[in-house]
Amino acid sequence: MENTILVTGASSGIGRAIAILCAQKGWHIVLTGRNVLRLEETRSLMEGDEHLIIPADLTDKVQQQALVNEMPILNGVVHCAGVGSRMLGRMLEDDDVRKVMSVNFVAPVLLQAALLREKKLAREASIVFIASTAATMPSVGNSIYSASKAALVAYAKCLSIELAPRRQRVNCISPAMVWTDLALVGADVEQLREAEQAYPLKRYGQPQDIAPMAVYLLSDDASWITGSNFELTGGTQTL
């Protein structure tokens, strides 16, 4: 099967792992992110040589539109780009809220809207949003990050109904703690090492633990799955 998949946030972490695994399936990948060097690094780790890099800051309307204009017809999209935030609710100011919501919620929603408006998605395309168990599992200092991911899950569920007539599918993957740069925002590594022992499977996830679920949701094997949110947690019920 010849698939072309857009992966946002492909320069590191879960996005990079997904891009690498998709390439192993023989799919063509369009990698986007802000950092060209890191995108190049991701591409160097991928099988195949037809993968396209289109750098863009997705919170920038002009860059986002330019990305959409250059986009080939897609069989799948994985929205991975995101930022973390650790700040007490009482400390939040306008900029703190806007920054997180802009990257984690507004940008993927508007990118997805533009891709649909410009008819860049093939019939039966699959769209995957990387959300987080933070959407439903509270933790101190995580209010805006949690809210941004909860918003994404709610949005994706509505979109799945709108796109179902074209057999286009929309799903979310919600990982618990995964060892990425994002997990380290405002955190102490030693504390995280201790905390991961509280997970029933005795470890936080790795990006490679998440990528197979994305590949599955992108594949025809998941053709009956839409509007779902898959929690990948290492067994934990709390963050």
Place this chain on the structure above:
Amino acid sequence: MEDFIKNFAAQWEDTEMDVFVPTCTFRELEEWSSLIGLAILNMMVKKYGVKVSPAEFKLCVTIKDVYDVMTSKR
């Protein structure tokens, strides 16, 4: 009217463009659905700043009917 028909047609995915003429009875097209109806209502707000109500839209049979309702409210 030409611009309106172009925007009207853009809300459809699979229907051939040449079907979209003023006399087109769009609800009879195979691709028609209430989702496309909503997309057309949204399009009129976005492109022309006109809010046509679902009740008004329901009375429209042809594309020209929709255009006439919209222009009467501008």
